[in-house]
Amino acid sequence: MTAPALQAFRTGDTPLPDIVILTHKLTRAYDMGGEVVRALQGVSLQIRKNEYVAVMGPSGSGKSTLMNLIGCLDTPTAGEYWLNTQKVSDLDDDALARIRNKEIGFVFQTFNLLPRATALHNVELPLIYAGHGARERRARAVHALERVGLADRMEHRPNELSGGQRQRVAIARALVNEPSILLADEPTGNLDSTTSGEIMQVFAELHRQGQTIVMVTHEHDIAAHAARVVTLRDGLIATDQRQAA
Amino acid sequence: MPVFEALRLALQTIRAQKLKSGFSLLGVFIGVASLIAAWSIVNGVNRYMTEKFAQTLFGVNTFQLRRRPMFTPNVPDSVWRAWWRRPRIKFSDAEAVSAALTMPVVTxxxxxxxxxxxxxxxxxxxxxxxxxxxxxxxxxxxxxxxxxxxxxxxxxxxxxxxxxxxxxxxxxxxxxxxxxxxxxxxxxxxxxxxxxxxxxxxxxxxxxxxxxxxxxxxxxxxxxxxxxxxxxxxxxxSEIEMREAMEVAEGVMRSRRHLRPNQDNNFVLDTSEGVQRFWAGISRILVVVLPNIVVVSLVIGGIVIMNIMLMSVAERTREIGLRKALGARRRDVLRQFLAESAAIATVGAAFGIVAGIGLTLLINAASPLPATVSPLSVVLGVVMGAGVGVVAGVYPASRAARLDPIAALRQE
Structure with a gap:
């Protein structure tokens, strides 16, 4: 089943309010020592609120590049990127940092927790950059940890937690600012299959609660948890399919 | 990120890496300690010289009619020989001067x-x-x-x-x-x-x-x-009467020695100022040498801190990438690393102040040199310490702030 036809987008348009992510002919080229590598060659993609999308593709297909662009870690060479009806493709560094802080929750393959900080402090981190006071930070971080079922592990450091628990701390950190999208890059890549299953359950629950999720993976059984699978090949969208959850 | 958060984070990092931080603050520590100790000695001896030494050797509002100055910084041989050729002060000179003084004096x-x-x-x-x-x-x-x-x-x-x-x-x-x-x-x-x-x-x-x-x-x-x-x-x-008496004495002596107006005095009217000038000569040497020692150790301290900070930035590339991904702006990262290096330096300066004061007390107790801690040196120590930290932190911090989050996150 292919994705339902979305309203065609032309340069100069503004996306509909329920479109969280809209890319229009998104292009990203790298200059590798004189040779131009075109990692993305014009990707047009629309993702609605509360969609659960898996991005797949072989290495070199451009999925990491797309991920970085969607995550506002990178800016496109050409094309447009609208996040929550705001055009972010031409924002400056500081504005992008603010978007990452408010709108995007990252979950990484290697968790990327601060090793010397407690789970609670790790989750508080985005709130520090959002400028919230200590009391509010703590309350929100506690709530986020409760959502991922780690209320009893808040004062533990990452090395005192299992892999699955670490990833759940990372998910709590991603959720703490109530972002528009949860952006997960191979979230189960460093976990065994049982733990992977647990993390996928957490994702499913978040999706059920209304969270928009974009997940990059190369594992088909992980991608199977998503409601929609976008496959990239050679910097272009090859397939875009909806599937039964 | 507010400054307070940056400072808290900096202190956390310092506490977590005690040994490394200890080495990095050594330079500033030595600089500030030497600043305070040396300043205290000069300061103490200065006060001692003006308040006690001069008065003990001369007395207040007192001058001495002598053949040559009592305290002489190293003078050339020619001057020394000229002094020795001068006529000596005679009983009769003293009597004549005494008779000419009309103001109340003790002689x-x-x-x-x-x-x-x-x-x-x-x-x-x-x-x-x-x-x-x-x-x-x-x-x-x-x-x-x-x-x-x-x-x-x-x-x-x-x-x-x-x-x-x-x-x-x-x-x-x-x-x-x-x-x-x-x-x-x-x-x-x-x-x-x-x-x-x-x-x-x-x-x-x-x-x-x-x-x-x-x-x-x-x-x-x-x-x-x-x-x-x-x-x-x-x-x-009083000081004024002392000056008057010195003029009278000079006149009497010049006429007794038959000096023409273009001839210099072949006697001196020495006051405690003479001692103080002598001391000023010595302390000037200290004042020239001292800042050099302090500056050298602070520069070394700064270089050490800069190196440690560069190492720290390299080690924590992933952390920086993560922080940026989570919404840290350039200035947040810059502030974090500047605060860290300033905090290292300030902690070093604080230890340096304690050591400097301790050294001063030790010098006081164990040697005849009188030393008193100058509050100004403490203030200057803190300011210079923190200043060195900030200056040394600018380059590493700006490197951290400029890191590309994607590349930083990918680094192992």
């Missing part, structure tokens, strides 16, 4: 030579024998612990009586009373009539190894040729 004659003083089988060597007139005790502010000073009558008639310094009395008499006993100076028996209170020492030089006898008593022959004295002391009641 005294003084000559000194090192001799040995004997009592029974005991000898006190290297004692400063001072032949002086009776008001010498007032001008020098010497109070007696025992007995009395000699009188004007005794001075005029050259009665062989002696007033001992504390160390001489202790050396010769231990704990018996020296009063009314006879000591021998240059083979002449002197009756002890008084002992001066203990004076302590100045810069390690003992001040109690002296004997004062009347200027006209027989021992005058041990000290100077007949009719000659080392110094004529004049103490006025």
């Amino acid at each position: 005294a004659w003084q000559s000194s030579e090192n001799v040995s003083v004997f009592y029974g089988g005991k000898e006190a060597r290297d004692i400063e024998l001072t032949t002086a007139s009776e008001r010498y005790f007032d001008i020098k502010n010497l109070r007696l612990a025992l007995g009395r000073p000699f009188t004007a009558q005794e001075n005029r008639s050259g009665v062989p009586v002696a007033v001992l310094g504390d160390a001489v009395a202790k050396r010769l008499f231990v704990d018996r009373t020296p009063l009314e006993r006879s000591v021998r100076i240059g083979g002449i028996a002197y009756r002890v009539i008084g002992v001066v209170e203990k004076q302590g020492s100045i810069l390690g030089f003992p001040l109690d190894r002296f004997v004062v006898v009347p200027a006209l008593s027989p021992a005058q022959n041990l000290v100077n040729p007949p009719g000659v004295l080392d110094a004529f002391l004049v103490k006025a009641q």
Whole structure:
């Protein structure tokens, strides 16, 4: 089943309010020592609120590049990127940092927790950059940890937690600012299959609660948890399919 | 990120990496400690010189008519030889000056030579024998612990009586009373009539190894040729009157020496300023050398901190990438690393201040150098320490702030 036809987008348009992510002919080229590598060659993609999308593709297909662009870690060479009806493709560094802080929750393959900080402090981190006071930070971080079922592990450091628990701390950190999208890059890549299953359950629950999720993976059984699978090949969208959850 | 958060984070990092931080703050620590200790010494000696030393050796509002200055920073041989060719101060010079002074002053004659003083089988060597007139005790502010000073009558008639310094009395008499006993100076028996209170020492030089006898008593022959004295002391009641008295004395001496207007004085009117000038000469050397030591150690401290910070940025590339991904702006990262390096330096400066003050107290206790901690040096220590930290942190911090989050996150 292919994705339902979305309203065609032309340069100069503004996306509909329920479109969280809209890319229009998104292009990203790298200059590798004189040779131009075109990692993305014009990707047009629309993702609605509360969609659960898996991005797949072989290495070199451009999925990491797309991920970085969607995550506002990178800016496109050409094309447009609208996040929550705001055009972010031409924002400056500081504005992008603010978007990452408010709108995007990252979950990484290697968790990327601060090793010397407690789970609670790790989750508080985005709130520090959002400028919230200590009391509010703590309350929100506690709530986020409760959502991922780690209320009893808040004062533990990452090395005192299992892999699955670490990833759940990372998910709590991603959720703490109530972002528009949860952006997960191979979230189960460093976990065994049982733990992977647990993390996928957490994702499913978040999706059920209304969270928009974009997940990059190369594992088909992980991608199977998503409601929609976008496959990239050679910097272009090859397939875009909806599937039964 | 507010500054407070950055500072808290910086202190956390320092606490987590005690050894590394300890090494990195060593340079600033040494710089600030040496700054405070050296400043304290100069400061303490300065105050001592102006407040105590000058007054002890000269007395307040006092000048001395002498052949050459009492304290001389290293002068060339030619000057020294010229001084020695000058005529000496004579009794008659002192009398003429004294007669010309109309303002209320206290005057005294003084000559000194090192001799040995004997009592029974005991000898006190290297004692400063001072032949002086009776008001010498007032001008020098010497109070007696025992007995009395000699009188004007005794001075005029050259009665062989002696007033001992504390160390001489202790050396010769231990704990018996020296009063009314006879000591021998240059083979002449002197009756002890008084002992001066203990004076302590100045810069390690003992001040109690002296004997004062009347200027006209027989021992005058041990000290100077007949009719000659080392110094004529004049103490006025105020600084202004002292200046007036010095002008009068200068006029009298110039006319007695038949000096033409274009000729320089061949005598000096020495005041405590002379001592202070002498000290200023020494302290100027310290003031030139000292900042160099401090600057060198602070620069080294800064370089060490910069290196450690660069290492720290390299080690924490992933953390920086993560922070950026989570919404840290360039200025947040910059602030974090600047705060860290400033905090390292400030902690170093704080330890340096403690060590500097400790060193000062130690110097005070263990050496004759008087040292007092200057509050200004403490303030300067903190400011310079933190300043070094900020300056040394700028480059590493800006490197951290410029890191590309994607590349930083990918780094192992």
